Amino acid sequence: MKIDCRHVWQHISAYIDGDVDAALRSEIDRHLEHCEICSAVMDSTRNVVVLVADDRVFEIPSGFSERLHRRLDAVLATGSPGS
Amino acid sequence: MTVEIKSGTAEREATAAAIVRVLAGDTQLFHDLIRPVERAVYGMLFMLLRSETDAEDVAQETFIKIYRNLHNFRGDAKFSTWVLSIARNEGLGWLRKRSSRPEEPLEPVLDESSGDFTPALLTDWREVPPEALERKELRACLCRAIMNLPPIYREVVQLREIDELDVQETAEVLGITQGSVKVRLHRARIMLQKELVPVLKGFAPVTKRSWFGRRV
Numbered sequence: 001m002k003i004d005c006r007h008v009w010q011h012i013s014a015y016i017d018g019d020v021d022a023a024l025r026s027e028i029d030r031h032l033e034h035c036e037i038c039s040a041v042m043d044s045t046r047n048v049v050v051l052v053a054d055d056r057v058f059e060i061p062s063g064f065s066e067r068l069h070r071r072l073d074a075v076l077a078t079g080s081p082g083s
Numbered sequence: 084m085t086v087e088i089k090s091g092t093a094e095r096e097a098t099a100a101a102i103v104r105v106l107a108g109d110t111q112l113f114h115d116l117i118r119p120v121e122r123a124v125y126g127m128l129f130m131l132l133r134s135e136t137d138a139e140d141v142a143q144e145t146f147i148k149i150y151r152n153l154h155n156f157r158g159d160a161k162f163s164t165w166v167l168s169i170a171r172n173e174g175l176g177w178l179r180k181r182s183s184r185p186e187e188p189l190e191p192v193l194d195e196s197s198g199d200f201t202p203a204l205l206t207d208w209r210e211v212p213p214e215a216l217e218r219k220e221l222r223a224c225l226c227r228a229i230m231n232l233p234p235i236y237r238e239v240v241q242l243r244e245i246d247e248l249d250v251q252e253t254a255e256v257l258g259i260t261q262g263s264v265k266v267r268l269h270r271a272r273i274m275l276q277k278e279l280v281p282v283l284k285g286f287a288p289v290t291k292r293s294w295f296g297r298r299v
Contacts (some may be wrong), residue, residue, distance in 0.1 A: 009273070040136070049272060068143055071143050
């Protein structure tokens with residue numbers, strides 16, 4: 001089986017997650033070795049995935065947790081759930 | 084692997100024990116029970132509502148609801164998955180109530196077969212290291228790109244990439260199949276790559292060039 005660029009793009013996400021079978025993985029690896037476009041697409045997508053997942057991207061509003069637990073304290077003081 | 088499974092089971096057992104104690108009257112323990120999921124609940128709601136104050140308000144309501152309905156937790160799902168499903172329902176309910184506000188459709192805007200999910204093509208990629216996230220502009224670019232995704236892709240990015248839920252847990256929270264989770268995540272990643280590649284180039288570390296114009 002020989003795969004083309006379009007075929008590789010269809011599997012980018014699964015490839016990054018290690019969710020492709022061994023035969024397909026080795027085909028993709030072989031393609032990436034000689035295709036600089038797919039290689040750069042794969043590297044850039046992986047880079048984007050790492051950056052997007054970083055905790056620093058979305059900050060939780062300052063004081064969120066304190067306000068939440070203060071509010072909950074008032075509810076908890078009324079007794080056990082369902083009571 | 085075995086360790087992970089064990090720690091997962093131990094975590095579940097600890098959570099189940101904490102819930103029993105809260106239900107038996109040790110209500111203060113509820114604070115500790117929810118701390119590990121606070122951030123994920125806020126994130127899920129922010130992705131849905133796109134407003135910090137709304138997400139915070141609905142997050143508070145969600146946790147109150149969770150406290151009052153704690154006896155309904157069955158333990159066949161993970162506590163975090165159950166909590167996130169409730170948060171999502173609260174968020175959707177809130178969106179429906181705010182009818183004066185133009186709602187975004189949460190149904191898939193494209194069916195499985197249509198749409199162009201071709202990545203941005205390039206021949207060379209210079210890695211943007213995580214340290215670059217110290218720069219506020221980069222964080223803003225990433226936020227914008229995620230928030231510009233259609234809602235069904237945004238929520239899958241939140242759960243899979245940011246909260247690091249596995250495919251099965253994500254499918255449970257969203258009420259869709261594992262296959263759909265994978266398709267949506269794939270499309271979301273391609274859309275983000277397409278949107279972010281031109282922007283990220285400006286954040287790659289500067290490389291020196293030799294006399295012949297080649298990077299060294």
